[in-house]
Amino acid sequence: MTTMTTETTRVHPATSDPAEGLQRHLSLGTTISHTFTMAWRALKKMRRNPEQFMDVTLQPLLFTAMFAYVFGGAISGDVSDYLPSLIPGVLAMGALTACMATGVQLREDMDKGVFDRFRAMPIARIAPLAGPMVADLVRYALAGTLTFAAGIAMGYRPGGGVFGSVAAIALVMVCGWSMAWIFTWVGTWARSASSVQGISMMFLFPLTFLSNAFVPADTLPDWLHAFVNVNPVSHVVSAARSLANDGALSGEVGWSLLTCAIVVAIFAPLSVRSYKRSM
Amino acid sequence: MNTSPTKSSALDRPSEVAVQATGLVKVFGDNRAVDGIDLDIRRGEIYGVLGPNGAGKTTVLKMLATLLPMDGGRASVFGVDVRDDPHLIRQLIGVTGQYASVDENLTARENLWLFGRLLGLGSGQARSRALELLDQFGLQEAANRPISAFSGGMRRRLDLAASLITRPPLIFLDEPTTGLDPRTRGQMWDTIRGLVADGCTVLLTTQYLDEADQLADRIAVIDRGRMVAEGTPDHLKESVGSSSLHLQVTDRERMTDAAGLVERVLESTPVLTPEAGGITAALTSADRTADVLIALRDADISVSSVAVHKPTLDEVFLAITGRATDDETDRDQELEVAR
Numbered sequence: 001m002t003t004m005t006t007e008t009t010r011v012h013p014a015t016s017d018p019a020e021g022l023q024r025h026l027s028l029g030t031t032i033s034h035t036f037t038m039a040w041r042a043l044k045k046m047r048r049n050p051e052q053f054m055d056v057t058l059q060p061l062l063f064t065a066m067f068a069y070v071f072g073g074a075i076s077g078d079v080s081d082y083l084p085s086l087i088p089g090v091l092a093m094g095a096l097t098a099c100m101a102t103g104v105q106l107r108e109d110m111d112k113g114v115f116d117r118f119r120a121m122p123i124a125r126i127a128p129l130a131g132p133m134v135a136d137l138v139r140y141a142l143a144g145t146l147t148f149a150a151g152i153a154m155g156y157r158p159g160g161g162v163f164g165s166v167a168a169i170a171l172v173m174v175c176g177w178s179m180a181w182i183f184t185w186v187g188t189w190a191r192s193a194s195s196v197q198g199i200s201m202m203f204l205f206p207l208t209f210l211s212n213a214f215v216p217a218d219t220l221p222d223w224l225h226a227f228v229n230v231n232p233v234s235h236v237v238s239a240a241r242s243l244a245n246d247g248a249l250s251g252e253v254g255w256s257l258l259t260c261a262i263v264v265a266i267f268a269p270l271s272v273r274s275y276k277r278s279m
Numbered sequence: 280m281n282t283s284p285t286k287s288s289a290l291d292r293p294s295e296v297a298v299q300a301t302g303l304v305k306v307f308g309d310n311r312a313v314d315g316i317d318l319d320i321r322r323g324e325i326y327g328v329l330g331p332n333g334a335g336k337t338t339v340l341k342m343l344a345t346l347l348p349m350d351g352g353r354a355s356v357f358g359v360d361v362r363d364d365p366h367l368i369r370q371l372i373g374v375t376g377q378y379a380s381v382d383e384n385l386t387a388r389e390n391l392w393l394f395g396r397l398l399g400l401g402s403g404q405a406r407s408r409a410l411e412l413l414d415q416f417g418l419q420e421a422a423n424r425p426i427s428a429f430s431g432g433m434r435r436r437l438d439l440a441a442s443l444i445t446r447p448p449l450i451f452l453d454e455p456t457t458g459l460d461p462r463t464r465g466q467m468w469d470t471i472r473g474l475v476a477d478g479c480t481v482l483l484t485t486q487y488l489d490e491a492d493q494l495a496d497r498i499a500v501i502d503r504g505r506m507v508a509e510g511t512p513d514h515l516k517e518s519v520g521s522s523s524l525h526l527q528v529t530d531r532e533r534m535t536d537a538a539g540l541v542e543r544v545l546e547s548t549p550v551l552t553p554e555a556g557g558i559t560a561a562l563t564s565a566d567r568t569a570d571v572l573i574a575l576r577d578a579d580i581s582v583s584s585v586a587v588h589k590p591t592l593d594e595v596f597l598a599i600t601g602r603a604t605d606d607e608t609d610r611d612q613e614l615e616v617a618r
Contacts, residue, residue, distance in 0.1 A: 011446045011477040011478055011479070012323075012446070012448045012477060012478030012479060013478060017357070018357045018371055018448035018449070019357040019358050019359050019367070019371065022359075022367045022370045022371070023366075023370065024364075024366070024367065025366075026366075030399070033396075034397055037393060037396045037397055038397075040393070041382065041384075041385070041393055044384060044385055044389065045382075045384040045385075048384050048425075049384070112382075112383065113376060113378045113380035113381070114380050114381055114382045114383075115380075116346060116374070116376055116380045117374065117376075117380040117381070117394070117441065118397075119345075119346055120344050120345060120346055120369060120372065120374040121369055121394070121397055121398065122366055122367075122369035122370045122398070123397045123398075127397075
């Protein structure tokens, strides 16, 4: 092992002031650059641990087929009639499950030594959280594409065409990314990865199943109907339906995006605060 | 956060001070892990914090490295306040933890590239700096291997390399050689000395007296969150005494002859334990062991065991605090013997 003594001049001459010329604030550009570097790290990690893709590959395929054949006849009288309302539902569910994994993996990651290094480095505090979330867009895109592919294989012909379908997937990706901030926040304070999973499930099940994702909301009792109507997942599903099936940009799209913005505005600062405090 | 420029108090800031801390306190529940520690570390020195497991060494270091909030006291690094300006502190320090803090999912080269990018290097700069460091730390052959295939020593080296990317003026090393084999330990020591030759200041924690002795210009001994002694290694060793030679003679009949020889060679009176055939004598230098053994062989006296004991952390503690460490130090002794 050689050392740096070969350099004729010392790196830190005694006459210089080390505290001179330090950066007091991080610019927005630096913050974005840090976030993308962290996203690169998360993508490398995904490529080396392909089992992480299980939930976004198997689940859309399995759930699309399962729900279509089990509920199709009962709800719409026919599998192919059910598909137009089911596919956007599975799409939303897939994104929600995928963003729950974001929180679980963050917790796992934070327990590793490398996070100590990130904490001791002069980097944007939001980058270690936002980076993996940017990388997770790949997962949402994969889940969305596979859901549509499974639907199309079963006879679904989206009325909105390619544009409508892509727009629906894009909307769900944005929503998944925004909702992931909730689970990221849980990840910053929960004690372990499995507790993140448990806590997230508690949110996730009512949100997905008490929505219009799989059944028409008007078949439900009034009190439940009221909840389903305010459930943000219902708005996302309705918005995705109108995009995919009619190629129409309905008001639901606006509501969905507004909800997403509110979620990010609340949970992103909470997550960063909680991350700074942890350890 | 105050908005005044960093150099506002340049005149009254003594530039030869690297770390200044007064009354550091950290409380975990009812445990005062750090209980009023003052530090005054000069620029360009290696400062060793010595103590058994759980003494509070790592906690002190984590507070100074902005990894843990302080519950009391103040600290500054090169005149920058740790509590007020953590972001500035992070630009001045490199931290190498007790457990390698590198990314298991990446290769050595990718790790260094990642940290380089995060520290503001351009992609190309980060790549060439990574190669430079891999070369410097003898890791070039393992550059593209995943970290999971690395040995403990290689990880530790990579970890240190990652702390040096932007050549920070102050390096924190938390037990840099714990668990390493003696050869790798020696290499690590050379690297640490090299840092100081570059003008870096090093704060290192260790459980090993001989490590602190080898590296540190000054040592603080801490115990139960308090500093119990501070001084140069020589100063500390004076309080404990030098190393000692332990011999066991195979044939007890020859004990007296052997003791006479030992006394003549070492010029000090040995202590005898005749039941076990044991002879113990103070050594001024471990080199004299060979002289003793040669003299014994010439006199045809055979020995069944030979050992040289350096003063252990336990003995330092015994000398300073009048009691042994709370911790098992068997491991330290094993390493002493292995060296």
